[in-house]
Amino acid sequence: xxxxIEVQELTRKFGxxxxxxxxxxxxxSGEVFGFLGANGAGKTTAIRMLxxxxxxxxxxxxxxxxxxFTQAEEVxxxxxxxxxxxxxxxxxxxxxxxxLYGGIYGLDDGEIRERSEAMLxxxxxxxxxxxxxxxxxxGWKQKLAFSVALVHQPAVVFxxxxxxxxxxxxxxxxxxxxxxxxxxxxxxxVTTHYMDEAEYCDRVSIMVDGRIGAMGTPAxxxxxxxxxxxxxxxxRLARPAGNATVAGGGG
Amino acid sequence: xxxxxxxxHKEFLQIFRDRMLLGxxxxxxxxxxxxxxxxxxxxxxxxxxxxxxxxxxxxxRGVVDRLTASGRFINSASSASIALANExxxxxxxxxxxxxxxxxxxxxxxxxxxxxxxxVNAEDGGAAGVMQSYASRILAGYAAELSIKELPxxxxxxxxxxxxxxxxxxxxxxxxGWYNPDLDYADYMVPGILVIVVTVVGTLLTAMNIxxxxxxxxxxxxxxxxxxRSTFIAAKLIPLWSLALLDFALGLLLAYFVLGVPIRxxxxxxxxxxxxxxxxxxGIGLWISSISETQQQAMFVSFSILMTYLLMSGLFTPLRAMxxxxxxxxxxxxxxxxxxxxRAVLLKGAGLxxxxxxxxxxxxxxxxxxxxxxxxxxxxxx
Numbered sequence: 001x002x003x004x005i006e007v008q009e010l011t012r013k014f015g016x017x018x019x020x021x022x023x024x025x026x027x028x029s030g031e032v033f034g035f036l037g038a039n040g041a042g043k044t045t046a047i048r049m050l051x052x053x054x055x056x057x058x059x060x061x062x063x064x065x066x067x068x069f070t071q072a073e074e075v076x077x078x079x080x081x082x083x084x085x086x087x088x089x090x091x092x093x094x095x096x097x098x099x100l101y102g103g104i105y106g107l108d109d110g111e112i113r114e115r116s117e118a119m120l121x122x123x124x125x126x127x128x129x130x131x132x133x134x135x136x137x138x139g140w141k142q143k144l145a146f147s148v149a150l151v152h153q154p155a156v157v158f159x160x161x162x163x164x165x166x167x168x169x170x171x172x173x174x175x176x177x178x179x180x181x182x183x184x185x186x187x188x189x190v191t192t193h194y195m196d197e198a199e200y201c202d203r204v205s206i207m208v209d210g211r212i213g214a215m216g217t218p219a220x221x222x223x224x225x226x227x228x229x230x231x232x233x234x235x236r237l238a239r240p241a242g243n244a245t246v247a248g249g250g251g
Numbered sequence: 252x253x254x255x256x257x258x259x260h261k262e263f264l265q266i267f268r269d270r271m272l273l274g275x276x277x278x279x280x281x282x283x284x285x286x287x288x289x290x291x292x293x294x295x296x297x298x299x300x301x302x303x304x305x306x307x308x309x310x311x312r313g314v315v316d317r318l319t320a321s322g323r324f325i326n327s328a329s330s331a332s333i334a335l336a337n338e339x340x341x342x343x344x345x346x347x348x349x350x351x352x353x354x355x356x357x358x359x360x361x362x363x364x365x366x367x368x369x370x371v372n373a374e375d376g377g378a379a380g381v382m383q384s385y386a387s388r389i390l391a392g393y394a395a396e397l398s399i400k401e402l403p404x405x406x407x408x409x410x411x412x413x414x415x416x417x418x419x420x421x422x423x424x425x426x427x428g429w430y431n432p433d434l435d436y437a438d439y440m441v442p443g444i445l446v447i448v449v450t451v452v453g454t455l456l457t458a459m460n461i462x463x464x465x466x467x468x469x470x471x472x473x474x475x476x477x478x479x480r481s482t483f484i485a486a487k488l489i490p491l492w493s494l495a496l497l498d499f500a501l502g503l504l505l506a507y508f509v510l511g512v513p514i515r516x517x518x519x520x521x522x523x524x525x526x527x528x529x530x531x532x533x534g535i536g537l538w539i540s541s542i543s544e545t546q547q548q549a550m551f552v553s554f555s556i557l558m559t560y561l562l563m564s565g566l567f568t569p570l571r572a573m574x575x576x577x578x579x580x581x582x583x584x585x586x587x588x589x590x591x592x593x594r595a596v597l598l599k600g601a602g603l604x605x606x607x608x609x610x611x612x613x614x615x616x617x618x619x620x621x622x623x624x625x626x627x628x629x630x631x632x633x
Binding site: 048051052053054055072073074076077079080081083085086087088089091092096099100101103104105106 | 258
């Protein structure tokens with residue numbers, strides 16, 4: 001089985017600032033891959049390059065077997081994306097949003113109807129199908145956005161901080177949805193700030209200043225860095241080297 | 252094609268849920284048309300006329316009566332002194348001076364013609380020409396009434412009010428306005444104003460459209476899908492294009508039924524022209540929307556582009572009066588071609604064959620602009 005994502009020496013510079021500095025990693029098919037890092041570490045820049053929204057400065061990347069930079073449109077048929085900012089149409093209803101993206105990805109009317117109803121059932125939105133999306137609470141919006149990103153059953157789905165600002169109960173439900181997607185064979189590439197969520201991932205990488213500071217399963221990383229939780233590891237890596245002792249001192 | 256259908260449906264849903272936008276699209280342009288059609292005119296009413304009647308005969312009073320009865324001129328002052336009249340002109344108390352010389356009636360009876368002098372303040376050259384034209388028409392009418400072949404106006408126009416009334420140049424004014432014989436300015440202005448109001452609203456709405464999705468973040472969600480760039484631009488263009496065309500049709504109805512503008516040519520030609528024109532006009536809006544990062548930028552760019560092509564459209568100042576380079580520039584101005592086309596069809600009854608140049612230019616401009624808009628819109632940030 002080939003890898004869902006293969007990245008080699010991927011780099012993006014903005015002027016003299018290097019946002020993503022020659023990162024290399026692979027994500028296996030069906031994996032839930034946690035892409036961690038502090039604010040400004042380069043997570044969103046990397047995800048935007050992998051989804052074809054941003055041109056790289058150098059390096060290579062394949063997603064779902066296609067080259068992101070020369071076969072961008074083929075890649076786009078195979079991926080779903082949920083951006084950091086809520087990006088469904090607030091002035092369209094739940095059903096209209098689902099139908100729009102279903103239509104764009106080439107589903108026929110029967111498939112759109114079927115998947116809309118299934119989705120509304122899963123999300124518990126059956127009674128709100130004809131409400132404008134703008135009127136939904138944030139947690140529901142996020143779950144809907146994730147479901148819409150999966151409407152065409154993509155091989156890989158990219159989630160950029162999907163649970164930001166969401167309550168703990170909804171976060172738990174969200175992760176249940178992530179596992180369900182992975183169980184259906186979709187590779188999940190997810191960025192997050194929440195280290196408890198990172199523990200749910202099959203493998204994680206931690207980005208520090210545009211580079212990958214650590215990568216492996218949560219258990220491997222804890223053993224390698226001799227820490228009790230990923231949270232500790234994150235704090236240690238995310239701090240500049242000189243401050244490590246301060247971090248270790250409990251600050 | 253299926254993708255296009257879904258995207259167009261989405262645009263229409265969004266447009267019809269936005270009451271502000273609907274107001275901008277349908278109420279604003281039509282209200283502007285009614286307002287501007289009555290306000291933007293070169294017509295002169297109630298010009299103040301200083302009468303110097305040195306003859307005091309029934310015939311000379313007839314001249315004054317005919318001029319004032321038209322409503323174009325009001326007899327604001329009278330005296331026998333040309334010097335006083337000049338003072339009034341200098342002081343800005345009068346717009347025109349009518350001098351009926353002594354023996355006017357006698358000469359008229361004896362020689363079948365007699366001069367009157369009509370002095371116009373030409374600070375505003377446009378108004379001066381209009382007043383002169385009214386006066387000569389009214390006097391010609393009076394002459395005909397008296398069954399006299401011709402009553403030549405011995406007219407004089409002073410270049411500025413401080414030029415003394417001397418060195419009188421005689422102008423034998425015989426005018427006939429073709430296609431718009433009554434010089435009805437509404438007929439002339441309304442087609443152009445209609446084109447402008449539809450253009451302004453169409454350009455602004457398209458210019459705001461894509462950039463609004465950029466600001467809202469919804470564009471990224473579309474850009475990660477396999478939508479073709481041309482499909483995307485078509486989906487943005489078609490809904491606003493069809494609504495702008497509807498706007499144009501409503502404006503034309505208003506122009507015909509309410510403002511009394513004639514439609515002498517074929518409506519089919521007008522709408523064919525409108526359909527092609529709007530592709531270019533709205534394409535410019537989409538191009539602006541693609542280059543802009545914020546709605547504010549889009550607004551500024553739209554205004555500067557609109558301003559330039561409104562002022563260089565030939566609507567306010569005739570293109571033939573512009574320097575040659577400006578006339579060349581106007582060739583690239585879709586508004587100029589479409590304004591010409593509208594006037595030619597509505598007022599002159601021109602047909603497709605008479606308007607080949609306009610149709611070719613509008614088509615070329617439309618294709619170029621659309622190509623630019625599609626190329627400018629990029630799904631990937633470089």
